[in-house]
Amino acid sequence: MSIRIRLLLSYSSMLVASIVLFLLAGFLVAVAMTGDVKSVRSFYTSHYAVKPLSEPEESTYLDIKYYVKNGPAQLYDPALLQELDQKLAPIQAGIIGRQGSQLSYLSPRLNSAELPASLPPIETSNIKVRDTVQAGSRYFTYVKYDFTVPADKSEGSIYILKEVSPYGEMTRELLPVWIGVLLLSLMATNLLLYIWASRAIVKPLQSLRQSAELIKAGELDSAALPLLRSDAAMGETRPDEIGQLAQSFEEMRRKLKQSVELQLQYEENRKELVSNISHDLKTPMTSIIGYVEGIQDGVAATPDKMDTYLKTIHSKAKQMDRLIDELFLFSKLDLNKVPFVFEPLDIGVFLQQTAEELRFDLEQKGIRLDKPEAGKPPVLVFADRDQLKRLIGNMVDNSLKHMDKREPRIAIGWGMKGPNGDEVVVCMEDNGAGIAAEALPYVFDRFYRADASRSGQSGGSGLGLAIAKQIIERHGGRIWAESEPGKGTRMFFTLRKNDEANGRPGEGLA
Ligand SMILES: Nc1ncnc2c1ncn2[C@@H]1O[C@H](COP(=O)(O)OP(=O)(O)OP(=O)(O)O)[C@@H](O)[C@H]1O
Ligand SMILES: [Mg+2]
Structure with missing residues (x-):
């Protein structure tokens, strides 16, 4: 069942429940007031009966009944009626007496000339003794008693009347309309609430579904997705669950896009790698x-x-x-399958030794090697001796390959760097051909060679610096190059200082 139908059902059942409860409450009130289930049926038509007579009305009415039994002719006597009328003065009610169609008494308090004519005809069975009567624009409730005088068979009636507010009467007459209006507004409110709720919930859900479909089809740009487009700033403007959903959805889209792009990049790299390897082996x-x-x-x-x-x-x-x-x-x-053997190394001593090992070979080729200056205070780094030697070897190898000067020179130096001086920077400098600015960012990429012809003339595979980069990354350091084409190249790499107090940062890398 769709959410829209569910909402519709729940709203309509709420509506039905309200109406049933409304009717039930009315019924219960009526029962409570009439004290009888049967009279509920006539509750509306005679609902005024529920309004109990006030004490003076009640006692006057009893007096009248008494006179009807014991000499009804007395009730034609205006003096008696005036006396009875006096009793009603405190509640502003009054008496009207009729003898046949003649008016025998009209209470001055009722103060209405039209009233006697509006009264119903005599009905001695006294079935309907209480009602409301309209005289002009005024309304009166009454309780009456019609009687026959046995002596002359004449008929008369006595009314006890009390003026009521016309508004009360209007309400009474319009009660069905009022109830209808209330029920209609209940329905309208329900309908509006349903539309509002379904808009707020169902619409974003629909956009979410469309967006998910688009993502499934490979569309990962936020601008194209309905959920994020229609509720662009929803995360900010809607602090509710739908807003949170939109935010999570956007987060998911971003991650997915990143991962797809990464995957494509990997795939691209793999293809390039295979093609480069085939080419370099084929030649x-x-x-x-x-x-x-x-x-x-x-x-x-x-x-x-x-x-x-x-x-x-x-x-x-x-x-x-x-x-x-x-x-x-x-x-x-x-694949992280080369075991690195990290040990504390005095970087100054290590570089001196390495340079010494290289010196003989280089001098044979007529190249001057400037060793790092001796006598600096010892600084320990945590490093793999053999891998560092391999790295320096790769760099020297590159300098040799790209040497074009008459007085070739390679220099090795080192110093401290970093905000707290906790980094050791090693620099390898040559005065060779240098690297063009546009090639510089790529020299650490695998298979990258600045000559680009892949002719194999220089004998290189383009892996030397990529290997150097991996070695340094395993040491937790950075590697970069600076170069002035025609003048020479400087290769830098950093190693973390092996400070006991700093918790031996290199150790975790082993
Ligand atoms: N000292 C340098 N002077 C001039 N160019 C350099 C220097 N070092 C590196 N390069 C440039 O960077 C490219 C990449 O160097 P890398 O060591 O990775 O590969 P390679 O030397 O070509 O091959 P391999 O080292 O695998 O034999 C080189 O082809 C070269 O063009
Ligand atoms: Mg090389």
């Missing part, structure tokens, strides 16, 4: 096959030529081997 493999076929075809006829061919095959195979090694390492780092 040396093609030359190897070419040279082997050359040998098979007897192209390498002389021992010299054969030697050249074999050397080329060897170097291409090594290039592939290196690439596979790097790929393997990179993927293990990516």
Whole structure:
């Protein structure tokens, strides 16, 4: 059953219940007032009977009945009637006496010339003794007694009348209309409440459903979703459950969009990775096959030529081997499968040692290596010695590959950084070719090479700095590059200081 139908049902049953209760209450009031279930039926028509007679009216009425029994002719006597009339003075009621159609007495308090003519004809069975009568614009309630004088068979009547408010009378006459109006307004209120409630609940729910359908179909832009479009600022303007729902929905949409975008990005990366790997493995493999076929075809006829061919095959195979090694390492780092052995390292001493190890090799190639200045106070970092060496090796390797100066130079230095001096920054500087500004943001991406031709001329796979970045991230540090094309490049990375007081930040990374 839809919510709209449910609302409609609940509102109409409320309406029916109210009407039933309303009628029941009326019935109970009537029973309570008449004290009798049967007389309820005539409750409306004779409802004035419920209004009890006041004490003077009651006693005067009893007097009249007494006279009717014991000499009704006396009731034609205006003197007697005046005497009875006196008793009614305190309640502003009065008596009218009739002898046949003649008026025998008219109380001055009633003060109405039209009244006698408005009274009903004599009806000696006295079935209807109480009623209201209208005289001009005035209303009177009465209790009467009609009688026959046995001596002359003449008929007479005595009325005890009291003026009532015309409004009261009007209300009495219009009672069915009033009840009708009240019932109608009850229904109208119910209908309006139903429309209001169904608008406030059902409409947003419908937009929610449409939005969910759109999301299912892949539409993740908030502007296109009815719930968020129609109730754009609903979260702010509606502090109710629907507003909260809209907010949660928006949150969900945002998260979903992020995750879909991330998924697409991953997918894109994966495709690129596969394509790069295939390309980088294919190139040396093609030359190897070419040279082997050359040998098979007897192209390498002389021992010299054969030697050249074999050397080329060897170097291409090594290039592939290196690439596979790097790929393997990179993927293990990516999957967090390389065990890192973190230990406290005095960074100054460590860099001195590493530079010393590199120095011999570099000097052989005619490159000057500036070691970090000695004699600084010791600073401990928590790091994996071998991985840091690999990283520095990758950077030196890059500097060598892109060196174009006559006096090649590489420098290693370090210092403290961070708001509390709790970061160690290591800098590797060279005076090589530098990196173009547009390439700079991408050098740490896997397979990125600034020459872009992927010719393999430089022998690089574009994984060196991506590996360096992963190593530093595992250390909880940052890595970045600065470069002036033509003048040189500076590579920076940070390591967290291994301060006992700081709870050994590197330890958790192991
Ligand atoms: N010191 C540097 N001077 C000039 N260019 C650099 C330097 N270091 C890196 N680059 C540029 O950044 C690119 C990415 O470097 P990265 O070390 O990741 O790859 P690679 O050196 O090409 O390959 P690999 O290191 O896997 O052999 C390089 O191709 C190069 O264009
Ligand atoms: Mg490299």
